Amino acid sequence: xxxxxxxxxxxxxxxxxxxxxxSTKEGKVITEIINTLEEFADAIDxxxxxxxxxxxxxxxxxxxxxxxxxxxxxxxxDEDDDxDEDDDMEFVExxxxxxxxxIFVDEFLINSDDTDVICPECDNVVVVSDDCHCGSDHKDHExxxxxxxxxxxxxxxxxxxxxxx
Numbered sequence: 541x542x543x544x545x546x547x548x549x550x551x552x553x554x555x556x557x558x559x560x561x562x563s564t565k566e567g568k569v570i571t572e573i574i575n576t577l578e579e580f581a582d583a584i585d586x587x588x589x590x591x592x593x594x595x596x597x598x599x600x601x602x603x604x605x606x607x608x609x610x611x612x613x614x615x616x617x618d619e620d621d622d623x624d625e626d627d628d629m630e631f632v633e634x635x636x637x638x639x640x641x642x643i644f645v646d647e648f649l650i651n652s653d654d655t656d657v658i659c660p661e662c663d664n665v666v667v668v669s670d671d672c673h674c675g676s677d678h679k680d681h682e683x684x685x686x687x688x689x690x691x692x693x694x695x696x697x698x699x700x701x702x703x704x705x
Contacts, residue, residue, distance in 0.1 A: 541588055544581040548574060638664045 551574050561567045631644040634657070641661040649655050656665045 541581070541585045544584065545578075548578050548581055551577070634666055636662060636664065636666050638662050638666075 555570055555574060560570055562571050630647045632647050632650055634643050634645050634650075635641070636643060636659040639659060639662040641659055643657070643659060643666060645657050645666075649657055658664065659666045
């Protein structure tokens with residue numbers, strides 16, 4: 541901003557050095573132009589100072605916000621809390637009885653009443669849901685989903701029960 545004030549001071553000095561008479565029309569115009577330029581320079585200087593203050597204020601708000609975010613994040617994932625990202629999913633290794641492939645299954649899916657787990661290698665059902673289409677709860681016999689139940693006494697009752705799988 542100093543360069544504007546320096547130029548205005550130069551123009552004022554030039555005007556006085558040339559002995560421009562303020563009583564003439566041209567002298568009055570030149571003097572008013574210099575005065576107006578000085579007012580513009582003052583206004584620009586004030587705006588620049590306000591801009592610096594606003595920038596400092598915004599930076600202060602940004603720092604406060606970052607601190608608040610850090611505190612909230614620390615509170616959410618505090619090591620003293622019971623929350624652990626690994627608690628969200630626990631995997632159980634299950635071997636496919638058909639192809640022998642080791643499959644890692646979310647424990648939630650194994651304990652789910654209405655989800656069958658299918659082997660990605662051979663496409664056979666590895667873990668049976670409690671909602672099998674045969675209507676049995678499968679708690680009193682093994683069920684292998686290859687078309688019939690392994691328990692011979694119940695084989696007739698559930699014959700072809702899993703053909704839809």
